Amino acid sequence: MRSRAPxxxxxxxxxxxxxVPAHAERLIVSVxxxxxxxxxxxxxxxxxxxxxxxxxxxxxxxxxNYDLVVTVSGPRADMVTRRKERxxxxxxxxxxxxxxxxxxxxxxxxxxxxxxxxxxxxxxxxQLGLNNVLLMQRVGPDFADVVPNDPFRSAFVRLRSEHGLYxxxxxxxxxxxxxxxxxxxxxxAEVPIxxxxxxxxxxxxxxxxxxxETAFEIVKVGFEQFVAxxxxxxxxxxxxxxxxxxxxxxxxxxxxxxKD
Amino acid sequence: xxxxxxxxxxxxxxxxxxAMGAAVGFVSGMFGIGGGFxxxxxxxxxxxxxxxxxxxxASHIAASSFSGAISYWRRRAxxxxxxxxxxxxxxxxxxxxxxxxxxxxxxxxxxxxIALSYVILLTTVGGLMFWEGLxxxxxxxxxxxxxxxxxxSHGWIHGLPLKLRFKRSKIYLSVIPVVVVGLVIGFIGAVMGIGGGFxxxxxxxxxxxxxxxxxxxxSMVLTLVTMVFATMLHAVTNHLVDAVLALIxxxxxxxxAQFGARAGQKIRGEHLRLLLGLLVxxxxxxxxxxxxxxxxxxxxxxxxGGAPP
Numbered sequence: 001m002r003s004r005a006p007x008x009x010x011x012x013x014x015x016x017x018x019x020v021p022a023h024a025e026r027l028i029v030s031v032x033x034x035x036x037x038x039x040x041x042x043x044x045x046x047x048x049x050x051x052x053x054x055x056x057x058x059x060x061x062x063x064x065n066y067d068l069v070v071t072v073s074g075p076r077a078d079m080v081t082r083r084k085e086r087x088x089x090x091x092x093x094x095x096x097x098x099x100x101x102x103x104x105x106x107x108x109x110x111x112x113x114x115x116x117x118x119x120x121x122x123x124x125x126x127q128l129g130l131n132n133v134l135l136m137q138r139v140g141p142d143f144a145d146v147v148p149n150d151p152f153r154s155a156f157v158r159l160r161s162e163h164g165l166y167x168x169x170x171x172x173x174x175x176x177x178x179x180x181x182x183x184x185x186x187x188x189a190e191v192p193i194x195x196x197x198x199x200x201x202x203x204x205x206x207x208x209x210x211x212x213e214t215a216f217e218i219v220k221v222g223f224e225q226f227v228a229x230x231x232x233x234x235x236x237x238x239x240x241x242x243x244x245x246x247x248x249x250x251x252x253x254x255x256x257x258x259k260d
Numbered sequence: 261x262x263x264x265x266x267x268x269x270x271x272x273x274x275x276x277x278x279a280m281g282a283a284v285g286f287v288s289g290m291f292g293i294g295g296g297f298x299x300x301x302x303x304x305x306x307x308x309x310x311x312x313x314x315x316x317x318a319s320h321i322a323a324s325s326f327s328g329a330i331s332y333w334r335r336r337a338x339x340x341x342x343x344x345x346x347x348x349x350x351x352x353x354x355x356x357x358x359x360x361x362x363x364x365x366x367x368x369x370x371x372x373x374i375a376l377s378y379v380i381l382l383t384t385v386g387g388l389m390f391w392e393g394l395x396x397x398x399x400x401x402x403x404x405x406x407x408x409x410x411x412x413s414h415g416w417i418h419g420l421p422l423k424l425r426f427k428r429s430k431i432y433l434s435v436i437p438v439v440v441v442g443l444v445i446g447f448i449g450a451v452m453g454i455g456g457g458f459x460x461x462x463x464x465x466x467x468x469x470x471x472x473x474x475x476x477x478x479s480m481v482l483t484l485v486t487m488v489f490a491t492m493l494h495a496v497t498n499h500l501v502d503a504v505l506a507l508i509x510x511x512x513x514x515x516x517a518q519f520g521a522r523a524g525q526k527i528r529g530e531h532l533r534l535l536l537g538l539l540v541x542x543x544x545x546x547x548x549x550x551x552x553x554x555x556x557x558x559x560x561x562x563x564x565g566g567a568p569p
Binding site for chain 2: 042043077078079080081082083084085086089090091092093096104152155156158159160189190224225227228231232235236238239240241242243245246247249250251252253254257
């Protein structure tokens with residue numbers, strides 16, 4: 001055992017060296033705004049992600065057909081999807097699935113359909129497309145993701161998509177020049193607050209070449225956000241103020257509309 | 261004008277909510293009721309989560325019943341002792357109600373229970389009111405004297421121990437049925453987001469035999485205190501009270517109520533009861549239909565926490 005340990009370390013080192021590819025390309029990216037402030041009358045907006053593919057002397061000279069996949073994932077939370085069934089003549093929630101730490105916002109953008117970018121195997125491994133993104137569920141005592149056509153998973157993705165919170169666009173990334181690209185990141189009105197991670201993956205000939213990450217933050221400001229925070233953190237004070245406000249309004253009304 | 265509701269977490273049109281508040285206020289002023297049983301369903305129908313609607317309407321009813329209670333107090337139409345005894349049951353009932361509310365919410369069955377209790381309560385009460393109003397109207401058409409129906413003597417209620425003399429109402433009554441009535445109203449008020457005035461007033465008249473001179477004022481005091489208490493409890497335990505929504509409703513509600521009260525004086529009593537019965541019945545049926553027809557979407561999502569604050 002003792003003699004094998006150093007060997008194992010060497011093996012690990014070699015493996016990690018091999019895992020870090022001799023980067024022939026580098027991705028330089030930037031989002032138009034790293035801190036988005038959302039005001040109460042915010043009705044949705046868009047961020048822009050710019051970037052370029054930097055080649056160096058190790059790049060094969062004939063390599064020009066790049067593909068890009070951008071994954072934006074918002075703050076994570078546990079969510080429950082419930083299904084209604086007809087029981088005793090009325091529709092009630094019967095079955096449910098818990099999704100664990102799934103992103104509140106998820107967007108996948110690419111320059112052409114995922115099927116044309118990479119093989120199904122690579123798509124699954126690199127989580128390309130809403131069907132391949134890992135959405136962990138609690139299934140009894142186990143944690144697992146299920147097949148994409150599972151009714152709860154597809155209902156979850158569909159409902160989130162209807163609110164614009166999950167989206168997939170395979171023509172959203174545009175190459176302005178063979179190496180310069182841009183994509184818009186639409187943010188709907190009900191976008192959750194928190195930190196958003198943006199992962200940009202560069203593919204060429206169906207294989208991952210390199211990837212990089214960036215992030216931005218969504219902060220809600222204004223009176224409404226203050227109310228929401230107070231309600232959650234100081235329930236008692238919030239309740240007292242609301243009750244007092246109710247009494248004041250009632251009292252004012254009785255003065256304004258006093259008849260006698 | 262769009263406004264974002266912080267707790268309900270949806271943008272709404274301010275004028276729509278104001279108009280709803282005014283419309284419900286008008287109806288409540290006309291019939292002398294709180295109007296919670298109309299307000300909560302309306303909010304649910306425009307897309308506000310039933311739980312948030314119930315919790316926010318509680319504070320809206322507190323406001324409207326406070327302005328009502330003040331004017332009844334000036335006219336000395338409130339029995340303080342009767343109100344105090346009702347409140348003993350009312351506070352207990354509200355606590356139980358909010359606790360049940362929290363429990364059902366954790367089971368994922370809250371929306372169903374709210375809808376079911378609306379169907380049962382509203383169709384029953386609405387049906388009874390409508391029937392009563394219809395009979396009274398027919399009787400008056402036949403030329404008979406219009407009198408409130410006198411039910412059986414309720415001897416057992418008056419045989420209960422712990423009797424107390426309620427001076428202003430001029431009744432001598434056991435505290436047990438009074439506390440029970442308060443408890444029932446407090447409970448359904450907290451679970452369903454209604455003041456319960458439309459059940460409380462008939463209960464007090466027919467079961468407790470409280471004279472009409474003090475019945476509405478005293479019932480308003482009970483509504484006021486249970487709803488203030490429910491607001492507090494909902495805010496502390498479930499964080500579901502939307503103060504912005506409540507304020508808009510209050511402003512619309514208290515204004516509408518003034519015009520409603522004037523309109524109500526021009527309508528005959530039995531017509532008023534008939535109309536109110538129809539209205540209550542219609543809301544109940546609307547909920548029943550919602551439960552029976554196939555929902556547009558069988559699936560729903562709810563966040564269960566884990567999100568950073």
